[in-house]
Amino acid sequence: MLLKLLILAVIGVMIYRFFGGKIPILDKTSKPRTKRSKPKIEEETMVECAKCGTWVVVEEMTVVQGKYYCDECV
Numbered sequence: 001m002l003l004k005l006l007i008l009a010v011i012g013v014m015i016y017r018f019f020g021g022k023i024p025i026l027d028k029t030s031k032p033r034t035k036r037s038k039p040k041i042e043e044e045t046m047v048e049c050a051k052c053g054t055w056v057v058v059e060e061m062t063v064v065q066g067k068y069y070c071d072e073c074v
């Protein structure tokens with residue numbers, strides 16, 4: 001009896017999913033929708049060194065008088 005109910009429940013969910021329906025409680029396998037409002041470009045922005053021309057990640061650059069310099073050129 002319990003097995004029947006379980007099978008019916010599974011079939012019910014499968015049918016529901018087949019039609020594109022979504023139940024938040026039952027739909028655990030689906031990945032949470034992340035809104036791509038801002039692309040993650042800012043985190044790894046490459047900047048050219050003002051002196052040697054080497055492209056380095058902004059975080060590792062040193063800004064001197066508005067210009068970016070790599071560690072070797074500072």
Ligand SMILES: [Zn+2]
Nearest residue numbers: 049052070073
């Ligand atoms: Zn440099």
